[in-house]
Amino acid sequence: MFDHDEDLERFVEKIEEMIRNKQYAQLRDLFLPLEPADIAEALEEAGEEYMPLLYRLLPKEIAAEVFVELESDSQEMLINGFSNNELKEVLDELYLDDAVDIVEEMPASVVIRILDRATPEMRKSINEILKYPEDSAGSIMNMEFLSLKKDMTVADAFKRIRRIGGDMETINILYVTDPRRKLLGVLSVRDLLLADEDDLIEEIMDPNLVWATTMDDKEDVAQALNKYGFLALPIVDLESRLVGIVTVDDAMDVIEEATTEDFEKMAAMLPSDKPYLRTSVISTWKARLPWLMILMLSATFTGMILNHYENALAACLILNAYIPMLSGTGGNSGTQASVAVIRALSLDEVDFSDLLAVLWKELQVSFLCGACLASANFVKMLLIDRMLLGNAAVTLPVCLVVCLTIFFVVVFAKCVGCSLPLLAEKIGLDPAVMASPFISTIVDATSLLIYFQLASALLGI
Amino acid sequence: MFDHDEDLERFVEKIEEMIRNKQYAQLRDLFLPLEPADIAEALEEAGEEYMPLLYRLLPKEIAAEVFVELESDSQEMLINGFSNNELKEVLDELYLDDAVDIVEEMPASVVIRILDRATPEMRKSINEILKYPEDSAGSIMNMEFLSLKKDMTVADAFKRIRRIGGDMETINILYVTDPRRKLLGVLSVRDLLLADEDDLIEEIMDPNLVWATTMDDKEDVAQALNKYGFLALPIVDLESRLVGIVTVDDAMDVIEEATTEDFEKMAAMLPSDKPYLRTSVISTWKARLPWLMILMLSATFTGMILNHYENALAACLILNAYIPMLSGTGGNSGTQASVAVIRALSLDEVDFSDLLAVLWKELQVSFLCGACLASANFVKMLLIDRMLLGNAAVTLPVCLVVCLTIFFVVVFAKCVGCSLPLLAEKIGLDPAVMASPFISTIVDATSLLIYFQLASALLGI
Numbered sequence: 001m002f003d004h005d006e007d008l009e010r011f012v013e014k015i016e017e018m019i020r021n022k023q024y025a026q027l028r029d030l031f032l033p034l035e036p037a038d039i040a041e042a043l044e045e046a047g048e049e050y051m052p053l054l055y056r057l058l059p060k061e062i063a064a065e066v067f068v069e070l071e072s073d074s075q076e077m078l079i080n081g082f083s084n085n086e087l088k089e090v091l092d093e094l095y096l097d098d099a100v101d102i103v104e105e106m107p108a109s110v111v112i113r114i115l116d117r118a119t120p121e122m123r124k125s126i127n128e129i130l131k132y133p134e135d136s137a138g139s140i141m142n143m144e145f146l147s148l149k150k151d152m153t154v155a156d157a158f159k160r161i162r163r164i165g166g167d168m169e170t171i172n173i174l175y176v177t178d179p180r181r182k183l184l185g186v187l188s189v190r191d192l193l194l195a196d197e198d199d200l201i202e203e204i205m206d207p208n209l210v211w212a213t214t215m216d217d218k219e220d221v222a223q224a225l226n227k228y229g230f231l232a233l234p235i236v237d238l239e240s241r242l243v244g245i246v247t248v249d250d251a252m253d254v255i256e257e258a259t260t261e262d263f264e265k266m267a268a269m270l271p272s273d274k275p276y277l278r279t280s281v282i283s284t285w286k287a288r289l290p291w292l293m294i295l296m297l298s299a300t301f302t303g304m305i306l307n308h309y310e311n312a313l314a315a316c317l318i319l320n321a322y323i324p325m326l327s328g329t330g331g332n333s334g335t336q337a338s339v340a341v342i343r344a345l346s347l348d349e350v351d352f353s354d355l356l357a358v359l360w361k362e363l364q365v366s367f368l369c370g371a372c373l374a375s376a377n378f379v380k381m382l383l384i385d386r387m388l389l390g391n392a393a394v395t396l397p398v399c400l401v402v403c404l405t406i407f408f409v410v411v412f413a414k415c416v417g418c419s420l421p422l423l424a425e426k427i428g429l430d431p432a433v434m435a436s437p438f439i440s441t442i443v444d445a446t447s448l449l450i451y452f453q454l455a456s457a458l459l460g461i
Numbered sequence: 462m463f464d465h466d467e468d469l470e471r472f473v474e475k476i477e478e479m480i481r482n483k484q485y486a487q488l489r490d491l492f493l494p495l496e497p498a499d500i501a502e503a504l505e506e507a508g509e510e511y512m513p514l515l516y517r518l519l520p521k522e523i524a525a526e527v528f529v530e531l532e533s534d535s536q537e538m539l540i541n542g543f544s545n546n547e548l549k550e551v552l553d554e555l556y557l558d559d560a561v562d563i564v565e566e567m568p569a570s571v572v573i574r575i576l577d578r579a580t581p582e583m584r585k586s587i588n589e590i591l592k593y594p595e596d597s598a599g600s601i602m603n604m605e606f607l608s609l610k611k612d613m614t615v616a617d618a619f620k621r622i623r624r625i626g627g628d629m630e631t632i633n634i635l636y637v638t639d640p641r642r643k644l645l646g647v648l649s650v651r652d653l654l655l656a657d658e659d660d661l662i663e664e665i666m667d668p669n670l671v672w673a674t675t676m677d678d679k680e681d682v683a684q685a686l687n688k689y690g691f692l693a694l695p696i697v698d699l700e701s702r703l704v705g706i707v708t709v710d711d712a713m714d715v716i717e718e719a720t721t722e723d724f725e726k727m728a729a730m731l732p733s734d735k736p737y738l739r740t741s742v743i744s745t746w747k748a749r750l751p752w753l754m755i756l757m758l759s760a761t762f763t764g765m766i767l768n769h770y771e772n773a774l775a776a777c778l779i780l781n782a783y784i785p786m787l788s789g790t791g792g793n794s795g796t797q798a799s800v801a802v803i804r805a806l807s808l809d810e811v812d813f814s815d816l817l818a819v820l821w822k823e824l825q826v827s828f829l830c831g832a833c834l835a836s837a838n839f840v841k842m843l844l845i846d847r848m849l850l851g852n853a854a855v856t857l858p859v860c861l862v863v864c865l866t867i868f869f870v871v872v873f874a875k876c877v878g879c880s881l882p883l884l885a886e887k888i889g890l891d892p893a894v895m896a897s898p899f900i901s902t903i904v905d906a907t908s909l910l911i912y913f914q915l916a917s918a919l920l921g922i
Contacts (some may be wrong), residue, residue, distance in 0.1 A: 032667035032718060037688050161654050171651050172633045172692070189650055190632050193622050199883040208494035226717065227498050230708040231633070248709050249690040255713075256687065259720050260804055263727075267800035267897070268793050276805035277815065281822060285829040288797050295793055295840060296834055296867075307784040307852065321767040324788060324905050325760035331792075332729050332756055334900045336740065336749050339728035343721055344737035354738065361742060373757055379760060391768065406757075422639035424590045436728070436897045444785050 019050055028057045036062060040069035048074075052081050063212040064093030065126060071278060072105035074107060087206050088117045090294045095169045095249065096122065097142040100129045137221040141235045141244030142169050150184055150202035154195045161189075170247055173232040174203045181241040183234055199274060209424045211236050214243060219258050222251035262346060266339065266435035268295065287375060295437055301445045309452045312461040318393035319455055322402045323448070329373060329449045331440035337362050337417030338439050340429050345421060352426040355419065360419030362418040363411070370410035374403040401454045409447040409452075473506045480511060480704030489518045497523060501530035513542050519653045533566035533740060540571055549578045556630045557583065557712065558603040559592045561895045570805030584904055598682040599675030600716060602696045603630050611663035613647055615656045621649075625918075631708055634693040637666045642702040644672060672697050675704060680719050683712035723807060727800065727896035729756065756898055762906045768914045773922045779854035780916055783863045784909070790834060791870040791908045792901035798823050799900050800877030803892050806807060806882060811886040819879050827875035831868040862915045869915075872909040877903060 018027045028456050033055075039058070043051050045065065055078055058066060067075060067090055079087060091099065091114065099118070103111055103126055115123050121347050132138030144165050146168050150155050152287040157174070165171040174192070176185040185205030195204045211234045212221045225233050225248055233251075261271040272279050279287075306313070313320055341358060344350045350358060369377035378399055386394040421431035455461055479488045490555050491516075492500050493647040500519070504527065516539055520525060528551055530538060540548060552575065553562065560579070564572055564587055576584050586604050592601030594697040609618050618635070626632040635653070637646040646666030656665045674680045686694050686709055694712075722732040729752035733740050739837045740748075755857050767774070774781055802819060805811045811819060839860055876898050882892035916922055 035669075035689050037673055037690075053759075053917075116507070122791075133614075158654065161651075165651060165727060169692075171654070172696065189654070190626060192618065193650070194627055194631070208601050210496055226710075226713045228496050229498075231709070248692070249687075252687045252713060252716075253710075254660055255716070256808070260808070263724075263800050263804045266724075269801065274799055275808070275810040277811060277818060277822070281825040281829070284709070284801075284822070284826045288794075288826065289830055292790060292793055292797070292830060292834060292871075296786060296790045296838065298787050300841070300845065301787075302785040303782040303846070304850075306785070307779075310778055310781075313781065314775065317771055317775060318768075320774065320781060321764040323784070324763040324767070325757060325910075327785060327788070328760050328763075328898075328902060329753060329757045331901070332753055333749075335728045335897060336730050339724050340730070340737055343724045347500055347721070347736070349736040350738060354542060355472075357738060361745070364742040365745045365749065368742070369750055369753060372750055373753060376754060377757060384761065385764070389765075392561070410753075420597045437789075440792070441789060444789065446783075 001442060007047055008041060012042055013044065015046055016050065017056065017076055019053065024057060025407040027054070028059075031058060031062075035374050036065035037069045037091070039066045044071060045231075049079060052078060060089060061093060064090050065411050066099045067115050068094065069101070071274070072102070073278070075102055076110055077114070079106070084117060087113065089340070091122065095142060096125050096144050097169070098141065100126055100139075130356035131206055132214055135218055136214060136401070137212050137216045137218050137235050137246060140218050140221075141214070141246050142249050142250075143244045144168055144260050145175065145232075145245045146171055147175050147181075147242060148187075150178070150200070150205070152201045153197065154192055154201070154204070155201045157201060159194055170232060170245070173230070175209075175234050175242055175245070175247075176201055177242050177434065181243075183207060183209065183240070183242050185237060186234070209234065211242075212246075213238065218246075218254050219346075221246055222254040222258070225251040226255065240382050257348070262342070262432045265430060266342065268292065268435075268437040291437065295441050298441050299444070304447055305445060305448045305452070309448075314455060315461045316393075316398070316455070316459060318398055319401070319451070323451070325362050325377075326402070326409055326447050326451060327392060327440070327444045329406060330413040330443040332368065333366065334413035334417035334439035334443045335408045335436040337414040337420055338367075338435050341418045341421045342435060344433050347423055350422070355422050358422065359415060362414045366411040366414035369414070370407040373410060374407040374411065377404045377406055401458050403453070404454050404458075405447065405451045408450050409443065412446055412450070413439070413443045416446075471501060471505055471594045476503065476507055476515065477511065480514065485518060488515070489520075492523070497526035497841045500531070505532060505535060507636060509538060522554060525551050529555065529559045529563070532714050532735070533563070535569055537567055538561055540567070540574070542869070545578060545649050548574065552583065556603060556629070557590070557605050558588050558601065561587055561600075564591070567719065583897050585613075587915040590605070591864035593675055596676045596679055597675060597714040598673050598679050598696050598707060599705070601679050601682075602675070602707050603711075604705045605629055606636065606693075606703075606706040608636050608642075609648075609662050610665070611637050611639070611661070611914065612656065612678055613662045615653055615660045615662070615665070618653055618662060631693060634691070634706075634733045636670075636695050636703055636706070637662055637701050642704075644670065644697060644701070644703050646670060647695070670695065672703075673707075674699065674763040679707075679715050680807075682707055683715040683719070685710040687716065712810070719807070723803070723893045726891060726893035727755065729896075729898040751863045752765060754897065756902050759902050761904070763909055765904060766909045768911070769853050770909075773913060773916060776922045777854075777859070777916065777920060779852070779859060780862070780912070783910070787863070787866055787870055787908050787912060788901070790867060791874040791904040792897065794827065794830065795874035795878035795904045798827075798875040799882055799896050802879045802894060802911055804880045806886055806921075808890050813883050816880065819875060819883065823875045823879040824872070827872040830875070831871035835864040835872060838867055852913060858919055862912070865915055866908065866912045869911050870904065873907055874900070874904045878906075 005181050014303060015027065032188060040105045044053055047390050049075060055063065099122065103114055129139060146165060161171055172189050175183060179183055180391055185207045186209045187205045191204050210228060213237055219231055232245045233248045234242055235245045264271050270287040270290060272283060272287050381394055381399045385391050420434040476488065481660040504515055512535060516524065560583065564575055575769045590600060595804060605627060607622065622632055633650050635648055636644060639645055646668045647670045648666045652665050671689060675696055675698050682694055693708045695703055696707060698704045731747050731751060733744060800859050842855055842860045842863065846852050881895040885892045885895050
């Protein structure tokens with residue numbers, strides 16, 4: 001594997017030199033020992049100019065595996081350059097779920113060409129999978145799997161694996177179905193190997209199995225694979241017939257994609273589906289502007305509050321100096337609680353029914369944090385702001401107002417931060433949006449209100 | 462699987478009722494069809510009072526699998542209640558890597574008891590793995606794996622699998638080694654099944670393989686498994702001898718743990734290793750206070766800047782009303798860039814050598830975002846603040862100062878936000894710390910400086 005990007009760059013330089021010297025046979029040998037994912041990386045790095053040439057140097061079996069690993073831009077570019085025969089060769093080597101992934105990313109004209117060249121069965125299967133909603137288990141399942149019958153012997157099963165196992169994505173996990181394709185049990189190839197040749201499948205299979213339906217959320221299915229440590233999960237249709245499997249590598253991709261989306265949403269960005277450096281400036285701008293705009297405009301409220309208390313501020317301008325600290329501390333406290341709950345939600349550790357338990361926990365934590373921060377700030381204001389920096393306006397009542405505000409703001413921020421994601425989940429919104437930027441905006445306005453209420457009560461302004 | 466927490470609660474109520482009625486045989490039957498992970502969840506939900514009783518009802522083979530899935534608190538509680546024989550029974554059923562995971566979490570007294578009861582080989586292996594650094598591939602690898610010799614026939618290999626394959630965590634992927642345990646090749650059990658009985662292993666193995674060393678970072682190893690779609694990755698020692706394997710389920714756990722840590726660090730929390738609701742209030746407080754304190758105290762600088770410009774502010778108090786909006790917009794813009802880069806770093810999409818490309822991209826995006834936000838705010842200030850709310854202090858020069866500040870702050874925030882994580886990675890710090898809270902604090906102070914510089918230049922205050 002390429003450990004560092006520098007290795008990759010040096011490798012690509014070598015490739016380009018070989019192309020210039022027309023050393024095609026050596027180039028091919030250079031690729032052979034590499035994994036498909038590494039070859040794809042080298043092709044991407046070599047760029048559009050060399051990619052078609054390099055791709056055509058690859059042996060047919062490897063070519064399809066490399067094709068799957070390329071970015072969709074590159075796949076589209078290659079397909080547009082393929083002859084009909086070349087396209088067919090790639091399609092014939094693809095597993096169904098990979099073919100669907102590719103079709104989903106291509107523009108209509110390319111999709112039509114792909115479906116035109118696919119075998120009738122593949123076309124039928126692709127169409128079937130495309131019917132499932134984008135986030136469903138059905139959309140990521142593979143319909144090519146190996147199923148056994150309960151009255152087969154172990155020897156029969158091995159015969160079946162030898163006959164058709166070469167075309168399947170996995171044979172490590174095998175499902176047993178009845179004549180109407182209902183799931184009866186599961187066994188691993190290890191169970192087969194450790195059994196006697198004439199044992200019946202029925203006797204060695206595990207009749208207790210976990211499955212998901214085609215309409216289940218693909219993230220839930222991926223989390224289930226992770227939780228149970230399975231290599232595959234069977235997917236049944238609404239009539240409980242086995243129609244596909246989701247394998248662990250697909251699950252890992254789903255989790256990685258979902259995590260990236262969570263990060264993006266939590267940082268007030270719309271999700272993008274391409275790697276950072278491959279996303280165009282315009283797409284990045286489009287993903288980032290909407291939330292920046294909404295949050296900027298909603299800061300109008302904080303502005304209105306400050307305007308409202310203009311006279312109070314003019315009377316005691318020192319209060320103004322602590323506003324950024326208060327809103328920062330409030331925002332950070334709220335962010336901590338919201339991110340902790342958002343992560344717990346996506347790992348299925350909590351749900352809405354835990355609202356009270358979560359609130360109670362955050363209330364206790366916020367009392368502790370609030371008290372510590374308020375005390376530290378009290379000492380800091382007296383020692384640094386008043387004594388060291390000699391600011392006479394920092395009187396004891398001012399300290400009291402600031403420190404009490406810290407306490408209340410931390411408590412408020414943590415309670416809002418932990419409940420909003422749970423509420424969002426309950427009403428079907430994405431909890432990840434209830435993160436730092438959103439929480440900070442709410443806490444900003446509230447902390448000003450608390451601040452000025454305390455100030456007018458204690459300082460009489 | 463338990464789809465919802467309500468199912469689990471109802472299940473646990475049923476269990477508790479059966480315990481009260483002493484229906485132990487039925488209880489045992491209730492557990493039998495469940496997956497170990499689900500039984501563990503039910504045991505956790507039933508709590509300390511019932512757990513030992515319920516655990517003892519489980520058949521021996523299932524008991525060990527359930528034990529692995531329990532939280533470490535529960536494991537410790539159960540071990541403390543085990544007789545020496547019970548402890549030995551559990552240990553005998555554990556895979557080595559699971560045993561190591563458990564040992565790592567236990568207090569010294571429990572560790573001594575475990576090592577005392579383990580078989581001599583297991584004790585030796587546990588000790589060996591514990592020697593590897595916490596984040597290394599060595600610390601998560603499993604030393605029980607099945608290796609073949611290149612001059613074996615396929616029939617020999619099957620014999621070997623049937624003899625010792627039952628004790629291995631996986632037989633799906635098999636490694637071929639020479640007499641000095643150097644890695645020669647890899648093959649899957651499918652390759653074996655599709656080959657002829659008298660083919661030599663040497664002929665069907667793939668001599669090109671990807672491996673990692675015991676000292677490689679465990680996250681890199683997990684990402685490699687994901688990237689290549691492997692079910693296992695061989696781990697070699699510093700003399701290139703095969704010493705263990707890391708399987709895909711371990712990789713998924715490593716990735717999940719690393720992602721949670723990233724979320725926590727990005728929200729200014731110290732990482733915790735327990736699920737949200739199981740972390741005590743004190744531990745949560747300890748994880749959250751340090752960064753809150755540091756960030757609160759570093760807001761002293763923003764306070765000093767505001768104090769410094771006290772007179773300017775007093776002269777034009779309307780400027781004050783826009784400070785929260787400016788710092789919010791700056792913070793959010795910086796957060797977007799930093800989170801995008803942090804995620805790209807952890808997916809290995811960028812590294813320090815891409816600094817210029819990243820900066821150039823963010824510069825363009827920030828010009829676009831900055832211009833849009835500044836224009837929108839200009840219109841908003843004139844239409845809403847001046848005309849609708851009738852604030853006469855919102856003059857054209859004031860609008861200009863605020864909107865120019867927005868533009869510069871967005872550009873500055875995005876540049877800082879994208880470069881700090883890359884710099885952190887370069888000097889060996891964790892980039893995830895360079896997220897929202899940290900960036901916001903830096904941007905806060907800078908945006909005030911830009912604001913007041915522009916104000917004194919354009920408003921002459």
